[in-house]
Amino acid sequence: MNDLLNVVSRFKTLGTIESIAPLGSGLINDTYRVRTRETNTPDYVLQRINHAVFQDVDLLQANIEAVTKHIRRKLTEAGETGIDRKVLTFLETEEGKTYWCDGENYWRVMVFIPDAETFETVNPEYSYYAGLAFGNFQEMLADMPESLGETIPDFHNMEFRLWQLREAVAADAVGRVDEVRPYLEEIEKRAEEMCKAERLYREGKLPKRVCHCDTKVNNIMFDKDRKVLCVIDLDTVMPSFVFSDYGDFLRTGANTGDEDDRDLDRVNFNMEIFKAFTKGYLESAKSFLLPVEIENLPYAATLFPYMQCVRFLADYINGDVYYKIKYPEHNLVRTKAQFKLLRSAEERMLEMAAFISECLGRK
Ligand code: GN1
Numbered sequence: 607m608n609d610l611l612n613v614v615s616r617f618k619t620l621g622t623i624e625s626i627a628p629l630g631s632g633l634i635n636d637t638y639r640v641r642t643r644e645t646n647t648p649d650y651v652l653q654r655i656n657h658a659v660f661q662d663v664d665l666l667q668a669n670i671e672a673v674t675k676h677i678r679r680k681l682t683e684a685g686e687t688g689i690d691r692k693v694l695t696f697l698e699t700e701e702g703k704t705y706w707c708d709g710e711n712y713w714r715v716m717v718f719i720p721d722a723e724t725f726e727t728v729n730p731e732y733s734y735y736a737g738l739a740f741g742n743f744q745e746m747l748a749d750m751p752e753s754l755g756e757t758i759p760d761f762h763n764m765e766f767r768l769w770q771l772r773e774a775v776a777a778d779a780v781g782r783v784d785e786v787r788p789y790l791e792e793i794e795k796r797a798e799e800m801c802k803a804e805r806l807y808r809e810g811k812l813p814k815r816v817c818h819c820d821t822k823v824n825n826i827m828f829d830k831d832r833k834v835l836c837v838i839d840l841d842t843v844m845p846s847f848v849f850s851d852y853g854d855f856l857r858t859g860a861n862t863g864d865e866d867d868r869d870l871d872r873v874n875f876n877m878e879i880f881k882a883f884t885k886g887y888l889e890s891a892k893s894f895l896l897p898v899e900i901e902n903l904p905y906a907a908t909l910f911p912y913m914q915c916v917r918f919l920a921d922y923i924n925g926d927v928y929y930k931i932k933y934p935e936h937n938l939v940r941t942k943a944q945f946k947l948l949r950s951a952e953e954r955m956l957e958m959a960a961f962i963s964e965c966l967g968r969k
């Protein structure tokens with residue numbers, strides 16, 4: 607705790623630090639809750655930024671500062687109350703920066719939002735509110751004055767992710783390729799279709815918009831009334847296709863099992879969650895979505911289990927260098943679970959399209 611206390615002391619916190627303990631279940635950064643003793647001072651969240659993943663921390667924090675500032679202004683203009691619970695507040699150091707480097711690691715501190723919760727699973731009601739929230743989030747960011755950099759270049763570029771997998775296979779660094787051949791075949795069978803978004807973009811038919819790009823369920827904070835307070839984990843906010851936010855929520859929210867379930871019978875695509883989320887998302891986003899975006903929402907629901915399958919498998923083949931793992935074959939277990947989810951979502955694409963038409967009042 608002493609080392610962490612030393613880190614926190616670099617930031618302009620209020621009150622006396624009482625404890626620092628691990629928080630959340632992210633796969634990339636290390637997160638801690640910092641409690642203060644006094645009742646009139648906030649608690650804080652301390653994070654060690656994964657510098658191997660986010661190589662340009664200056665750009666990362668500049669993006670996050672621009673996004674939070676913009677959202678804060680939008681909420682103020684809209685006359686919202688309790689804004690400090692609806693957007694993250696990052697603390698500055700004595701040097702006026704929102705991060706601090708101890709020579710090796712990069713750290714940041716934000717204000718902890720009390721009486722709020724995150725979940726690993728959601729019910730249809732929460733999903734509906736989440737859908738509304740992501741539509742609003744994308745709308746709020748549509749007129750950002752600053753252009754945002756890509757904190758991880760080509761983050762949701764499917765062609766790039768497949769290229770990375772193929773490189774991993776060619777190198778076969780830890781001799782795991784033979785064992786995963788059936789999955790590689792299934793992935794290659796779908797490769798062309800799954801790169802549709804990149805093709806539409808090149809043809810000038812599909813726009814990029816500022817998206818969150820990590821809308822997994824546990825990155826949303828809800829208040830006690832089941833309303834979405836805010837979206838957290840802003841590291842990956844960058845220009846992308848709307849499919850990113852729509853698809854990644856469903857990948858996590860509409861999975862009846864866990865992201866890393868060993869029991870594949872538990873893993874299925876839940877249409878009730880799909881419907882509730884889609885209804886909310888279309889209500890808030892239909893004002894700006896183009897027909898090509900709406901038409902491809904069922905594709906987006908399959909793209910993200912697919913992309914995650916590719917990313918987990920590439921990491922497994924590379925010898926687990928990217929995602930935190932809890933046991934040696936964890937990334938393979940994740941791959942299999944994502945693949946099962948993909949197959950289940952694929953089977954429901956027509957039903958998804960029919961529901962979307964229904965929501966838009968088309969028969
Ligand atoms: C990572 O950090 P976390 O757990 O919120 C990853 C996402 C993946 C997700 C899979 C920067 O998110 O892209 O979808 O794990 N974030 C990054 O659970 O790679």
Ligand code: MG
Nearest residue numbers: 632824825839
């Ligand atoms: Mg997270």
